[in-house]
Amino acid sequence: MPEPLTAGELLALDKQHVWHPYGPMPGRVDPLVVESASGVRLRLAEPVDGVAELIDGMSSWWSAVHGYNHPVLNEAAQQQLGRMSHVMFGGLTHEPAVRLATRLVEITPEPLRHVFLSDSGSVSVEVAVKMCLQYWRSVGRPGKQRLLTWRGGYHGDTWQPMSVCDPDGGMHALWSGVLPRQIFADAPPTGFDAEPDPAYVAHLRELVARHADELAAVIVEPVVQNAGGMRFHSPAYLRVLREACDEHGVLLIFDEIATGFGRTGPLFASGHAGVSPDVLCLGKALTGGYLTMAATLCTSRVAEGISRGEVPVLAHGPTFMANPLAAAIANASIDLLLARDWRTDVKRIEAGLREGLAGAAELPAVREVRVLGAIGVVELDHDVDMAAATRAAVRAGVWLRPFRNLVYTMPPYITGDEDVARICAAVRAVAAAG
Numbered sequence: 001m002p003e004p005l006t007a008g009e010l011l012a013l014d015k016q017h018v019w020h021p022y023g024p025m026p027g028r029v030d031p032l033v034v035e036s037a038s039g040v041r042l043r044l045a046e047p048v049d050g051v052a053e054l055i056d057g058m059s060s061w062w063s064a065v066h067g068y069n070h071p072v073l074n075e076a077a078q079q080q081l082g083r084m085s086h087v088m089f090g091g092l093t094h095e096p097a098v099r100l101a102t103r104l105v106e107i108t109p110e111p112l113r114h115v116f117l118s119d120s121g122s123v124s125v126e127v128a129v130k131m132c133l134q135y136w137r138s139v140g141r142p143g144k145q146r147l148l149t150w151r152g153g154y155h156g157d158t159w160q161p162m163s164v165c166d167p168d169g170g171m172h173a174l175w176s177g178v179l180p181r182q183i184f185a186d187a188p189p190t191g192f193d194a195e196p197d198p199a200y201v202a203h204l205r206e207l208v209a210r211h212a213d214e215l216a217a218v219i220v221e222p223v224v225q226n227a228g229g230m231r232f233h234s235p236a237y238l239r240v241l242r243e244a245c246d247e248h249g250v251l252l253i254f255d256e257i258a259t260g261f262g263r264t265g266p267l268f269a270s271g272h273a274g275v276s277p278d279v280l281c282l283g284k285a286l287t288g289g290y291l292t293m294a295a296t297l298c299t300s301r302v303a304e305g306i307s308r309g310e311v312p313v314l315a316h317g318p319t320f321m322a323n324p325l326a327a328a329i330a331n332a333s334i335d336l337l338l339a340r341d342w343r344t345d346v347k348r349i350e351a352g353l354r355e356g357l358a359g360a361a362e363l364p365a366v367r368e369v370r371v372l373g374a375i376g377v378v379e380l381d382h383d384v385d386m387a388a389a390t391r392a393a394v395r396a397g398v399w400l401r402p403f404r405n406l407v408y409t410m411p412p413y414i415t416g417d418e419d420v421a422r423i424c425a426a427v428r429a430v431a432a433a434g
């Protein structure tokens, strides 16, 4: 074993050599060095402002729904490690993948029936788009190759997903001239409980109808637009899209990479609307945040359409497709989620967030406080200084990652009431500091 690096050495090497998400190179700010994580606590290698342990308010970007170092997931990983950590999926198959695919078909809405297991959320969106484009080519409608989405969305950082991210100053606006040209509807009016706006409904219907001949699919994040602004909208718009897509022969993709596995209340956010997509993307909490794995599910109609084509296969096959270790952990994570009854946890956290964040609404710079399921958001009237905001949360003993004008949290489902209250206090502190 090499000698452990001191925190100072580690940070110097990190800045020189290691890219971070949306980071410059060389690095300019010191990331916090995490030594270990257990339950809902992240342990720092060295205390920062006297704080050595942080309550995780982020679930590592929606993924660690059971917290960290969970004995059940550890056991599943160890058992599978003893058998095989990876094997190619071309020409071979294995029990963890078959069990997982079958389980996903059981727990997702009908008529989703076929599962492509890939290695990240962005890739699952690539696969979803490829499925839809290929479907239309295969059934003799090669002109249907574009996507419609609504503004304010986020679907990942690879090429097709970037093309359906928010085009208005969003994270990938730099590439707007070279990405595939997609069709953008206005962002849905906000408010989960708001009555659907007839003018917006008409706008959606009109766009789908007008572009039907060139549209392969509509792709949206159901109920929560996540990294594009943490906005909630009425489930009614999902029903409108379903109807418009059916009427005009367009496929519908739901990207539930962030919202899947109970985060908004029902197991999948589309459950709020009671509609099912033709293609569904899952990731993040699929493995309880343990390993990188994602899934794209589609209906028999889509799969059979592809199989009728001139190239009757889906030409996609990543090296780490259906990784057995990740699949075994995903199976254990789904069992754990259903056994714990995530609804009880999510409802309890929702109540804690509503109570704990209510006071933030009185702060001068706060534009809105919103809570849905185990998601709490405080929207400010100005952008935060990210480093200062993160530091303020750390001083309150909590890990948060505010961005733009949003201070938000989506804690692990195992977070206890006292820790939820501490997370809310940290969110309020950041919002108050501006």
Ligand code: PLP
Residues within 6 Å of the ligand: 061, 120, 121, 122, 123, 125, 154, 155, 156, 157, 221, 226, 227, 255, 256, 257, 258, 283, 284
């Ligand atoms: N889609 C949504 C809705 C997401 O929230 C994300 C990630 O935040 C992605 C896609 C991309 O997933 P990944 O980061 O695993 O590639």
